[in-house]
Amino acid sequence: MTSRLFTKNKRVILYGAALAVLLFLLKWLEFHFIIINNAYEVYIGAIALFFTLLGIWLALKLTKPKVQTIVVEKPVYINDVSGFSPNLRELERLNLSRRELEVLELMAEGLSNQEISARLFVSLNTIKTHSSNLFDKMEVKRRTQAIEMAKRLCIIP
Amino acid sequence: MTSRLFTKNKRVILYGAALAVLLFLLKWLEFHFIIINNAYEVYIGAIALFFTLLGIWLALKLTKPKVQTIVVEKPVYINDVSGFSPNLRELERLNLSRRELEVLELMAEGLSNQEISARLFVSLNTIKTHSSNLFDKMEVKRRTQAIEMAKRLCIIP
DNA sequence: TTCAAAATCACCCGAAAGTATGACCAAAAT
């Protein structure tokens, strides 16, 4: 830590050194007058205190402020009602026909085959055929599984 | 910055003071021997350097790093199971029993009654009873409708 | 302890779902 400080800021070192030399000279001038009064300890203590504070000041002033970065992940829930974008890749991969997708969507709404056939104006048997093909393509066995998979793959909202 | 440092860490101040006093005593003992050699300036310089370094060390060691909080928005998709909070109001309103809720969840996973009964180690008839009661409470006619409603009410993920 | 709700299971029956197969037709691709 300290070494990094001294290797990086050359200007700082020169500044500190110059200040130290200046103080040194001042001391040398005052030395004899103060020393005579037998106040050696006080003098040494004052110097120690001063340079301690100088060191603290130097460190605080001239080091880059320590920054501890805390990354807080804020979950943003995606509202399915407003902006639903179907997973086109999966949709393409499954290779469902238009009609099959229609049937799948109505299934997911909880309609029975009978109701779906009425909605699409076709016979019950047709819906059965579609759903059967649907299950084959999605590799599932039941309509509930088809719904689960479709929701998981984001094919339907 | 400096005042905060001194007001907060009393232990640090005592530590520094003790160290200073100790050094002071050492100097006082050595004082006369070194002073005699007319090396005052060197002695003063050494003390200045030492306490400067001490101050720097203190400042670097004991300052608290500034905390910078960065909030990163993380998209969470609806089928993320980890952050799912069930709608407790609706759950309470429907007044489903524990078992019925279990059955509902397994239904939504696409399991048949047979598979659910195997999963819960009960008979098929028990599952039928549960599902029947479930449909009554949810006021639906089919399992697919129950699933659709449960998802819409955020009872299950 | 008592009582109600919950959980368990059984049987029957009809409805719905799903499988398998085949057929027809039209549009699109080859």
Added chain:
DNA sequence: ATTTTGGTCATACTTTCGGGTGATTTTGAA
């Protein structure tokens, strides 16, 4: 022109689902 594909429909059959009813046991709270 032929093949492929998607959509339609049908029959026959099996499985699953769901309703209705009734019964026993467990359990939790008053």
